[in-house]
Amino acid sequence: MEDLEDNKIDKYFSCEYIPNELINRINEKFEKYIVSSKYNESMESKEDVVKLKAYIKTKEDDSIDVSFHKFLPKSLAHLSDLFIMVFNNLPRKLENFLFELLAKLTDSTTKYEYKKEFYFDLFKDDIDSIFAYQIRERGKKYYEDKTISYxxxxxxxxxxxxxxxxxYLVIIKYNDEEKIMQVYCSCPCEFYCKHIYAVILAVRNNEFNRFYKIMYKNPNESLLERIMSFDYFLCTGVIEQNLEIINNYGEIELVPILDINNKCNWEVLEDSEDEKLLKQINEFLHER
Incomplete structure (x- = not known):
């Protein structure tokens, strides 16, 4: 850290802002350290050794390719939450690498539904070229039947x-400048499904319907702490004694309206014009 030019560490969060000269100096210092790890080689298998690739772009180099082999035992799968926390503080361009890493560790794509990014103009390219005929027909029917609620x-x-x-939750990640797209659906299908097709049609026809936005007010936090840790959830409404939200793992989840002390610590940040969500919550509170 002594080699950093100033104390503004924020500017070094992303490798894009670190000059190559500084990277080399840091590398030289770390080469002096001897690092060893002990593990039982009999437990290692070829499936546990994966090849990881990284493509880094800095101000001085357009592309730096890094490739290395790493021992990643499946026993690390339970650390998935830790990986997510770490990658949340890294440049967002590394998000795809996180999904690939998690899919490798869990030997499954059902939870993270990792799909590689691909070049596609969301508004101009022919979507029929990436969907099977049967999926297209079902997707059109889903769109025409107005099944997209939000x-x-x-x-x-x-x-x-x-x-x-x-x-089902559908997420379409799209870079409008580079025309790069990545899609996700929470349904069991591990291919481009009818739900994604229907959503693309809705996006192209500008048929939007905003989610409710809610925030959990932790009673143990001060107002300043709440502001600093500001985080809101997309919400679809009230189901019995719960709020239906999209959690941080890209899943639809039901969370209790009341905490263990029978208090409602949810704040409605964005509601419909007729305050439908707030009315649903108040109706539940009055009926209990």
Missing amino acids: LEKIEDRYFAIVEGTEK
Whole structure:
């Protein structure tokens, strides 16, 4: 840290802002340290050794390719929450690497539904070229039947709720400048499904319906702490004694309106014009 030019550590959060000269000096210092780790080689298998690739772009180099092999035992799968926390503080361009890492550790894509980004103009390219005929027909019917109850763009992502056999969450991540897209659906299908097709049609036809926004007010935090840790959830409404939200893992989840002390610590940040969500919450509170 002594090699950093100033005390403004924030500017060094992303590798894009670190000059190559500084990277080399840091590397030289770390080479002096001898690092060893002990593990039982009999427990290691070829499946546990994965090849990781990284593509770094700095102000001085357009592309720096890094490739290395790493021993990643499946026993690390239970640390998925830790990986998510760490990657939340890294440049967002590393998000795809996080999904790939989690899919490798868990040997499953059902929870994270990792799909590689691909070049696609969300508004001009032919979507029929990436969907099977049967999926297209079902997707059109889903769109025409108005099964998309919520659709909203937040930063570089489109969030949607599609009412199918169950409620499914669709997320379309889209870079408008580079025309790069990544899609996700919480349904069991591990391919581009009818729900994604229906949402793309809705996006192209500008048929949006905003989510409610709610925030949990931790009674043990001061007002300043709440502001500093500001985090809100997309909400679809009240179901019995719960609020239906989209959690930080990209899942639809029911959370209790009342805490263990029978207090409502949820604050409605954004409601419909007729305050429908607030009325639903108040109705529940009056009926209990």
